[in-house]
Amino acid sequence: MKVFSADRLERLLDTVLKPSRYTGGEMNAVIKPFDQADVTFAFCFPDSYEVGMSHLGIKILYDIINRQPWALCERAFMPWPDMADAMRKEDLPLFSIESRTPLDRFDIVGFTLQYEMSYTNVLEMLDLAGIPLYSRDRQNGPIIMAGGPCAYNPEPLAPFVDVFQIGDGEEMMVEAIACVRKCKQEGLSRLDTLRALAKIEGIYVPAFYQASYNNDGTLAAFAPIDDAAPAVVRKRIVRDLDSAAYPEAFVVPYTEAIHDRIVLEIMRGCTKGCRFCQAGMLYRPVRERSLETLLSQAEKLENATGYEEMSLSSLSSGDYTHLTELVCALTERYAERKISVSLPSMRIDSFVKQSLEEAQKVRKSGLTLAPEAGTQRMRDVINKGVTEEDLIRAVTDAFESGWSTVKLYFMIGLPTETDEDLQGIGNLARDVINAYFTVPRSQRAKGLRVTCSASTFVPKPFTPFQWQGQDELPQIREKQARLGDILHQVKGVNFNWHEPELSMLEACFARGDRRMADVLYAAWKNGCRMDGWTEFLNYEGWMKAFQDCHVDPAFYANRVRGEKELLPWDFIDAGVTKAFLWREWQKALRAEVTPDCRKGCQGCGLKRFEGVCVDR
Amino acid sequence: MKMLVVFEKKERLRHVSHLDLMRAMQRALRRSGVPIAFSQGFNPHLLVTFAAPLSVGMPGLREVMEVPLSAEISEEEFKEKLRAALPPELPCVAVRAVEDRHPAPMAQLFAAGYQITVQEHVEEILAAIPSLLAKENVMALKKTKSGEKLTDIRPMIYEIKRLDESRFECVLALCEAATCKVELLMDALAAEAGLEARPRYLAVRTQLLGKDFIPLELL
Numbered sequence: 004m005k006v007f008s009a010d011r012l013e014r015l016l017d018t019v020l021k022p023s024r025y026t027g028g029e030m031n032a033v034i035k036p037f038d039q040a041d042v043t044f045a046f047c048f049p050d051s052y053e054v055g056m057s058h059l060g061i062k063i064l065y066d067i068i069n070r071q072p073w074a075l076c077e078r079a080f081m082p083w084p085d086m087a088d089a090m091r092k093e094d095l096p097l098f099s100i101e102s103r104t105p106l107d108r109f110d111i112v113g114f115t116l117q118y119e120m121s122y123t124n125v126l127e128m129l130d131l132a133g134i135p136l137y138s139r140d141r142q143n144g145p146i147i148m149a150g151g152p153c154a155y156n157p158e159p160l161a162p163f164v165d166v167f168q169i170g171d172g173e174e175m176m177v178e179a180i181a182c183v184r185k186c187k188q189e190g191l192s193r194l195d196t197l198r199a200l201a202k203i204e205g206i207y208v209p210a211f212y213q214a215s216y217n218n219d220g221t222l223a224a225f226a227p228i229d230d231a232a233p234a235v236v237r238k239r240i241v242r243d244l245d246s247a248a249y250p251e252a253f254v255v256p257y258t259e260a261i262h263d264r265i266v267l268e269i270m271r272g273c274t275k276g277c278r279f280c281q282a283g284m285l286y287r288p289v290r291e292r293s294l295e296t297l298l299s300q301a302e303k304l305e306n307a308t309g310y311e312e313m314s315l316s317s318l319s320s321g322d323y324t325h326l327t328e329l330v331c332a333l334t335e336r337y338a339e340r341k342i343s344v345s346l347p348s349m350r351i352d353s354f355v356k357q358s359l360e361e362a363q364k365v366r367k368s369g370l371t372l373a374p375e376a377g378t379q380r381m382r383d384v385i386n387k388g389v390t391e392e393d394l395i396r397a398v399t400d401a402f403e404s405g406w407s408t409v410k411l412y413f414m415i416g417l418p419t420e421t422d423e424d425l426q427g428i429g430n431l432a433r434d435v436i437n438a439y440f441t442v443p444r445s446q447r448a449k450g451l452r453v454t455c456s457a458s459t460f461v462p463k464p465f466t467p468f469q470w471q472g473q474d475e476l477p478q479i480r481e482k483q484a485r486l487g488d489i490l491h492q493v494k495g496v497n498f499n500w501h502e503p504e505l506s507m508l509e510a511c512f513a514r515g516d517r518r519m520a521d522v523l524y525a526a527w528k529n530g531c532r533m534d535g536w537t538e539f540l541n542y543e544g545w546m547k548a549f550q551d552c553h554v555d556p557a558f559y560a561n562r563v564r565g566e567k568e569l570l571p572w573d574f575i576d577a578g579v580t581k582a583f584l585w586r587e588w589q590k591a592l593r594a595e596v597t598p599d600c601r602k603g604c605q606g607c608g609l610k611r612f613e614g615v616c617v618d619r
Numbered sequence: 620m621k622m623l624v625v626f627e628k629k630e631r632l633r634h635v636s637h638l639d640l641m642r643a644m645q646r647a648l649r650r651s652g653v654p655i656a657f658s659q660g661f662n663p664h665l666l667v668t669f670a671a672p673l674s675v676g677m678p679g680l681r682e683v684m685e686v687p688l689s690a691e692i693s694e695e696e697f698k699e700k701l702r703a704a705l706p707p708e709l710p711c712v713a714v715r716a717v718e719d720r721h722p723a724p725m726a727q728l729f730a731a732g733y734q735i736t737v738q739e740h741v742e743e744i745l746a747a748i749p750s751l752l753a754k755e756n757v758m759a760l761k762k763t764k765s766g767e768k769l770t771d772i773r774p775m776i777y778e779i780k781r782l783d784e785s786r787f788e789c790v791l792a793l794c795e796a797a798t799c800k801v802e803l804l805m806d807a808l809a810a811e812a813g814l815e816a817r818p819r820y821l822a823v824r825t826q827l828l829g830k831d832f833i834p835l836e837l838l
Contacts, residue, residue: 017676022634028708030647255646257632257639309646309704341663415793588818 004400005096005133007105013183015093018427023258023263024052027100029251033069033076037102037215040075042184045099045109045145049124050535052080056254057262059316060115060151062171066250074180077109078254081124082131084533090131097131106132106518110183112145114164115249116153119512120505120535122160125149126527136524138165138210142193146200149178154207155238155285156464156572159512159519161209163252170238171271173247175205184194194520198231205239205456208232213618214517214571217512218480220558222516222569237576240615243605244271244290249300252307264312265304267297269329273602276607278386278591279375279414281463282318284579288609289601294325298332305342313337314345320480322601369408376417377427381595384419386587391431399438407448409435410559413481415500416460416474418591428455429489432496455490457483457508463513463577464572467587472561473510481501504542507533510560516571519559521552580608621721622653622686622697623836625713628679630823632708637672643709644684651704653697654690656809659821670724670827670835671731671793674800679824681712683724683835715836727829727838730777731793733801734825739818740809747811748779759803775799777832790827790832820822 016022019585037043046065048055055061061078068076077099082090083471089096096105106112112134114125126136135141139162149160150168157167165610168175175303179200186196201208216453217223227234241247249268256263272289275284292300301313314335317323333344374394376382381391413428432455439451459479474482483500490498512519522545529544564570566585573581583606597605609616628640635643645665648655657663670683698714705711737744751757757773775792776799782788791799801822809817827835 016634023632023639026631026634028629028631030643030650030704030705030706032706034707192711255643257635257643259639259642306650306652309649309651311649312696341657 005094005105007096007098007103008105011093012098012103012399015086015089015095019089021081021258022165024036024080024083025086025100027078029257030255032101032254033057033065034101034126035069035075035103039096041073041189042075042111042180043109044074044111044113045079045104045106046076047079047112047125047128049081049114049128050533051083052095052256053081053258053260056256056260057106058115058117058317058469059266059268060117060172062250062253062266063373064115064176065254066177066252067173067248068180068250071177071180077104079106081127081533084539085129087127087532096133097128106437109145110187111180113146113148113150116149116151116160118535119153119159119509122154122512122523123532123534125160126168126524127202129581130527132382137162141165146193146196148158148179152282152285153512153573154327155281156515157165157207157209157572158214158517159515159523161212162515162520165197165208165210166470167207167209167442168239169207169236169577170205170206171241172239175203175239175243178203179206188460190299197560198229201229201231201616203234204237207236209517212574222571224420225569225571225574233367235574235576236467238285238578240288240578240612241271241290244268245293245296251300251303253304253310255308255310257315257591259590262314263310264314265301265308266314266316267301269297269320269326270317271325273321273322274384275322275540276587276597276600276605277375278384278467278587279417279460280318281409284465284584284607285577286318287578288612289322291324294329294332297329298336301333301336305337305340311341312345320603328493339534357539360577369410370398370409372397372405373412374431375412375414376424377413377431378424380594381417381420381424381427383596385414386418386591386596388596388599391434394431395434395438398435402442402447405448407439408452410454410456411435413455413457414460414607415457416479418460418468419594420482422485425486426429426489428457429616432490433493436493436495440507453495454499456499457486458501458523459503461506461513464570465577465584469514469570469584470564470566470568470588473507475557475561476503476507479506486553500538502540504535504545505534505540507556507560508545511556512559514571515559515596518552522554525551550604563595576611578607578609580611583607620688620691620720621717622688622692622694623703623715623717623721623724624684624711625681625694625836626684626688626705626709626825628673628682629710630678630821631706633676633678635802637669637674637740640673641667647701647704647709647831648686651700652753653692653700655686668723668725670728673824677801677822677824681826681836682824683827685724687719706731720736722838724827724835727835729792729794729830730832731829732788732790732825732828734782734786734788734823735805736821737818738820740814741785741818742811743814744818745781745785745787745803746807747788747808748781751808751811752776752779755810757807759807761803765780765791772799774804776804779804790828793827 065076068074079099096107146165148166149164154167165446197208213228214225215223270291272286272288375387462471490496525548526545531541531544532537648691656666666687668685675680694714694716701711756771759772760767761770775797779789805817829835829838
């Protein structure tokens with residue numbers, strides 16, 4: 004067993020990069036006596052401190068757990084590789100930020116799974132903590148939990164994680180830790196504790212299920228093997244977001260986080276129905292917070308943090324019913340205190356010129372738009388209900404209001420894509436630049452900057468594209484080169500793209516089954532970690548892992564799946580039904596659009612959850 | 620009106636850089652609700668100045684910053700509000716209200732006191748103190764913007780006093796004209812003790828001093 008030593012830690016801290024990632028002591032960090040809590044929870048973010056501290060979910064759940072007088076929650080992050088290596092060399096176990104307690108002393112070690120390429124970090128963090136990686140090797144010690152969007156296909160992590168939480172965590176988390184507390188007080192065995200947890204709605208205990216496979220490698224059957232486990236695991240939904248717990252204080256880091264500001268979650272869920280978008284399907288139905296609640300949260304958070312910036316968060320802020328009133332009220336209230344209000348993830352079809360002007364009264368940030376595709380046909384395929392006219396009107400408004408930096412997000416490798424669609428991206432970029440020059444010189448800001456960013460499409464579970472195969476690597480590279488040539492001819496555009504290898508690995512895990520766990524373990528053994536960071540991505544290590552495990556990445560990433568195929572995540576009821584998703588997939592192939600369901604129910608399946616889906 | 624604020628940066632925060640500390644203090648002032656003055660201009664910011672940045676890795680017991688105010692406030696109220704807005708690792712120790720024309724602490728800075736815990740070759744280092752002090756010149760390689768320069772640091776060492784079997788206190792020059800960093804003194808002590816390299820140590824800045832070695836906040 005690894006033993007923690009404060010003295011050894013202090014010595015390490017003098018030798019590593021950015022040591023204040025590991026030292027805590029931040030404003031609003033919750034300090035409770037460790038030994039007096041009935042249940043202790045180590046909330047792990049499997050990426051660096053700066054990334055983790057930017058994440059809203061950890062703030063919400065950290066607050067909710069610590070609100071329980073009998074529970075304690077502390078944070079842990081993936082140490083940067085220099086620190087991880089030094090800790091291993093010194094035999095120093097991974098510890099929590101607040102009380103510097105080694106993770107293996109907690110009752111629960113919980114990971115949030117925000118993106119697939121953090122999975123090796125989950126293994127690395129467990130190993131650094133001296134916790135056996137496989138559930139079957141853990142007779143005692145912490146229960147390993149995981150949640151977050153990637154938990155909707157938990158299978159690649161099934162052998163490592165004891166308990167998955169699927170869906171909104173606000174209520175489920177409290178039930179889960181209360182359950183562990185009760186089991187602990189009653190002296191129940193680990194197995195019986197897992198059985199008790201499995202009975203909570205939204206919880207999936209992978210050890211209680213068995214998968215079998217056909218000769219062609221596809222899934223033949225998937226069923227529970229323990230009476231405590233339900234055949235279908237239904238996601239949790241917080242029905243009333245307005246009364247759901249929200250932190251009144253955020254931990255304010257010293258070292259600057261990626262997003263270091265107040266975040267107001269104005270709305271959860273999205274009804275637009277973009278067919279590539281997993282979040283849009285997973286977080287249904289749409290639930291809004293009231294203006295009063297948000298203004299009160301803003302005031303409490305500002306007084307508790309002193310942040311200079313506030314941002315509104317949701318999948319589609321433009322659709323929030325009271326957006327203009329909210330932005331006006333916030334700007335009016337906080338302009339005097341020099342606090343800026345920013346609106347991320349604005350969909351271009353919902354642009355409100357007035358909001359733009361209100362938002363920029365204090366400070367001006369760049370404008371980010373996501374047309375996603377270059378032609379109308381392609382945008383119809385993905386059901387991105389936006390026209391070129393919408394986009395040009397939006398950027399023209401922005402240019403007239405004094406913006407001069409625009410980022411455009413696109414995807415390549417979408418289903419049915421042709422060369423014309425790539426050409427369309429170039430045309431759109433050119434039109435944006437022309438729109439800038441149509442604004443009179445006296446009215447527009449100087450220094451136009453247009454950036455086109457092209458990511459590679461990754462098919463995700465619980466989307467209409469879950470059956471589609473990803474383009475193969477050579478195809479992706481060819482398309483990237485082609486798009487580079489096209490955009491090179493448009494003067495004044497910067498072009499950047501994502502590593503196609505990374506997108507391929509992401510695709511393997513996004514739609515992987517339990518056999519991908521072997522690959523994950525082998526890759527981690529080969530030294531893979533921090534895969535999301537270009538400088539650390541060890542592609543050879545991954546390819547060797549696939550070979551050694553006799554797993555073909557194409558089976559998961561590139562193969563087109565059929566209507567009748569049993570998908571590894573089919574046992575989860577995520578709200579939207581498989582029938583709805585298939586219908587949407589067929590419509591996509593015909594380039595038929597589906598209108599926003601606020602304008603009429605499209606039968607996605609959420610109506611089955613009583614009372615959650617409100618017709619307006 | 621301006622407020623001189625004395626605060627402590629505890630050991631846990633010793634790796635927080637000066638830039639990060641400034642941001643943390645600005646945010647603390649914002650959430651405290653005290654009437655603070657903003658700069659004019661495109662990106663308004665708080666007009667807070669620190670007497671002297673702390674090196675990364677060094678805690679400080681009595682650090683000094685100056686906070687220009689936009690309205691009158693009593694010392695007691697200011698202290699209470701700021702205290703509530705600071706994390707436990709960064710407490711406010713004392714405040715003093717001064718006139719706007721009161722000279723900036725940075726301009727009055729003359730020297731700083733340090734307490735040093737030697738963690739390796741303790742005996743040799745502590746034994747070297749009297750002989751180092753007996754010297755007329757102590758040459759040290761000082762890093763400057765233009766490279767390294769051999770400098771006599773003896774005039775910048777005002778005092779060294781042994782505390783116990785592993786610690787000593789010292790007062791070193793810290794002003795625009797002459798600054799002797801703790802590591803230069805440790806290099807000199809290591810050389811005096813016949814060691815090849817500077818030993819491990821933990822230095823704490825105990826106070827900031829002005830003319831006649833009067834604590835900066837009292838000047």
